[in-house]
Amino acid sequence: MDHKTKCGTIAIVGQPNVGKSTLLNYFVGTKLSITSRKAQTTRYQLLGIHSSPNTQYIFVDTPGYQLKHLNMLNRGLNKTVQQALKEVDVILFLIEPGVLDQTDLKILSMIPGETPVVLAINKVDLLKDKNKLLGYIKELDGIGRFQSIVPTSVKKSNNLEPLMQALKPFLPEQEFIFKEDELTDKNERFLAAEIVREKVFRLTGQELPYSIAVEIEKFEHVDGIRRIFAAIIVDRDTHKPMIIGKNGKRLKEISTTSRMDMEKLFGSKVWLEIWVKVQKGWADDQRALKSLGL
Template sequence: MDNSKHKSGFINIIGLPNVGKSTLLNAFMGEKMAIVSPKPQTTRQRLFGILNAEDFQMIFSDSPGFVLNPSYKLHEDMNMIVQTAFKDADIIILVNDGYNTLSEHEDLIKALEKLPVPKVVVINKIDQLKAERIESVKEEFTKAMPESKIFEVSALNKKGITPLIEHLIEHLPLHPAYYPKDEISDRPIRYFVSEMVREKIFLNYKKEIPYSTEVVTEDYKDEENIARITVMIYVERNSQKAIILGKHGAAIKNVGIQARKDIEEFIGKQVYLELTVKVRNNWRNDINFLKKSGYR
């Protein structure tokens, strides 16, 4: 087609933790790319999901939730990733789930005011909100961000997604595709493997355990009929390692079974998955480790 009529741009999704940003990305893409859990701060790094059509390419950016009071250097790095999302955006989506107050969004709204790009406010989880609350949130954000278009969606149920996508396409800038049309993400397969394992940790463990773990795919051997994968799970203390392993290794075995199923579905072949747990003291404040893990 004529590239002069092709649209392409970066649509960056921001918001506070646990408002459904990753679920919204998955709804846009029509498949699960970003991990999700009921716990806040599940997303730690930036992920591009690339939605292609003949006449457009939409590059959705899922970022960590903005941490209001960072407790670790990890949180500071996550907030830096959010700041990066402001810099390269062609369109910004601010996601709110109706549970957070307008004042909690104050820093994000101030940053958005400075950006000369189209802005969209998404009120997510409308299936869980009363009509009065939805109207109240709309009124608050209409006053705070009068230049923004507001959409009501349920990302989990894919309700309201089609008109939102149509609006985004309308406001995409004219530009050739940034990525080859057969690509759906900027991340390698190892990243998705690590994230699938980390998701199962978030879903299977309580309290501080999910937040104290980092997951790294150490080895990935793609053979004809099977992928052999070695994954390292880092924790901060020996007591956390014992919890991850569980009695006679039952807990980590369960994580492996669940993660292997998702990985096999994702790559389309049989997987041999080996999980190992290692203690890395205070890794969330270890600048070198954070840099090696891709946070800096």
């Protein structure tokens, strides 16, 4: 590697549901971070790594910052965001078209003054009047805090290469931290749990509160097959049948779709067994959160 090799960390921050995890998955080129329409889907600080010939981008996907519904879990997630803001080379701040609201301004106020911020306005494809976008960009530029402002559509993969180029000047000159073929710092056990959790969110819709967790109780390699045993944890007895469904149909669908995603990600056959267990009040239980890595 020559002296012009660049490598640095970028925190992707913003409110719940602005597209942070989808953006991370695009940059990495595979599905690492789970996505759903439910707020606060992302709970863990996940690194996604994109390596090009002379540049390594280390993206940090953070939970959506929020000012309401603050149980112990959510307070912990907000703390994760605050920590990430202090430890990276550049911030990629993701918003939707419209004015910066109270939560956006709160996030902005927590970013250290010396840290560069690149603003991405996501979902611009949904704007009916494109002329409004120019006025909006001008208004945001007037804040004087953004080194670049890039309108994008993550879902349609529009304008995402220019976004990468906007981040590059702020990465320090140094050798790559990760190997060029590494995509994340997380292990397969973690990724398997996240895949199951995503399927629960997607297949239960709005009827199930988001206070569910997934614990991988056993993960083994046997004759080239990954054998994975997972428990879906809910905090009320009434939540259990919502996940299992009539005649076990929903749990079977969660299991089948999870297994298919795992096989695609891990590149091997997967034997997956999932069950549901009740652990009352886990989202406000310090010991429970710690045992689940939260």
